[in-house]
Amino acid sequence: MGDEGRGTGACDRGVRVRELRALWGSRSRETVWDRTEDWWTPAVDAVCAAFATGADPADASGRLGAARARAGIGIGRSLADLAAFTEAVEWGDPPLRLVRAMAEGWAEGARAANTCQDALTGLATPAYLRTRLGELYPIGDDGPPTVDHRLIVVTLDPTLDPWRRAARLIVLGYELRRFFDRGESVCLLSRSRIAVIAQEAEDLDGRLSELRGGPGWEHGAGVWAVPLPPALREAMTLIDGLGRADG
Numbered sequence: 001m002g003d004e005g006r007g008t009g010a011c012d013r014g015v016r017v018r019e020l021r022a023l024w025g026s027r028s029r030e031t032v033w034d035r036t037e038d039w040w041t042p043a044v045d046a047v048c049a050a051f052a053t054g055a056d057p058a059d060a061s062g063r064l065g066a067a068r069a070r071a072g073i074g075i076g077r078s079l080a081d082l083a084a085f086t087e088a089v090e091w092g093d094p095p096l097r098l099v100r101a102m103a104e105g106w107a108e109g110a111r112a113a114n115t116c117q118d119a120l121t122g123l124a125t126p127a128y129l130r131t132r133l134g135e136l137y138p139i140g141d142d143g144p145p146t147v148d149h150r151l152i153v154v155t156l157d158p159t160l161d162p163w164r165r166a167a168r169l170i171v172l173g174y175e176l177r178r179f180f181d182r183g184e185s186v187c188l189l190s191r192s193r194i195a196v197i198a199q200e201a202e203d204l205d206g207r208l209s210e211l212r213g214g215p216g217w218e219h220g221a222g223v224w225a226v227p228l229p230p231a232l233r234e235a236m237t238l239i240d241g242l243g244r245a246d247g
Helices: 003-031 042-052 058-070 075-088 096-113 126-136 162-179 204-218 232-244
Strands: 149-155 185-190 193-199 222-227
Touching (some): 003 042, 003 075, 042 058, 058 096, 075 096, 126 232, 149 204, 162 185, 162 193, 162 204, 185 232, 193 232, 204 222
Antiparallel strands (some): 149 193, 149 222, 185 193
């Protein structure tokens, strides 16, 4: 086959993968998924590509299970999402080999999640963000943070194509880790939002303006900040709401 034939074949596979992704995503949102923006992961396309080429998707199912665990998605919802895929491609119930591969991948990903680092972006995970917040409040949740901090939220457009949004998130995460170089915690909130816990300082407002006009503008990201709430429970409720807001 010539170069043109190979190019056409790759193009056809790409189209098929996108079609499967859309069909699966739609089915999953109808049955199990309640947060649109965090459904896609590169492992989703790996499963679709395996099916589109006639390969056994077991390995890709394992990768998907690991990705779900690292994102804090439970095994039950992960398996229900796999069932949405097999229904979308008219396989009915997931074959046992795919269930086993996903479960093993999920277990491995859950162990890796203890590192508190998101594998795709390199940012700290939402679980670490909660841990860090807990460190800022008195034991017993009976008072405001021991030192004044602000929660900075950097938001990408959740309607972007998943590939484009993931690419921007990776680059933006890298730039934010370089920008916030004074011990701030830079954490993932969702697949379209990054949170930063920054201590109050005289130049913080100026730095936020610099962020809006620099990396924020370059990546089409919104940047805003709020003081941390007066109690830990309220802070946890705030970040939970921010993480779900794009769903």
